[in-house]
Amino acid sequence: MLRRYATARVVQGRLNKGEDLIEGLQGVMKEHNITAGVVTGIGAVSSARIACLNQQTKQYEEKVFQEALEVVSLRGNVSLKDGSVFAHLHVALSRADFSVVGGHLLSGNPVYAFEFEILCLEGEPFTRYFDEETGLFLWKD
Ligand code: ZN
Secondary structure, rough: OOOEEEEEEEEEEOOOOOHHHHHHHHHHHHHOOOOEEEOOOOOOOEOOOEEEEOOOOOOOEEEOOOOOOOEEEEEEEEEEEEEEEEEEEEEEEOOOOOOOOEEEEEEOEEOOOOOOEEEEEEEEOOOOOOOOOOEEEEEEO
């Protein structure tokens, strides 16, 4: 499954301290009518809530880190799910001892500082549908 896009524009910006990371980014996407795109960013969060998919149970297992963390790398994409803009984002986070944890980004990550770029793609966006085999909402043609 493959689609070709023309890059329409890049939106670059900063989220405010205290904003939720994923909700802040999805707010920018809605405000700028971005339905297909690539997301990158770096910064810091006051605490973190991420998840890892258990492939046996097909359930996400969540973990909360009650500590200040650097967002070494946030990467993800934008598509549609249930008719709304949906950001699928993963993060690598570094701790005070410089070790790194990471996973699938959930809501519940208060921004300390965050800078991002969204590469907006022009064309028909992918839409997510529930996939029985994986238990995930995957892109479908
Ligand atoms: Zn994920």
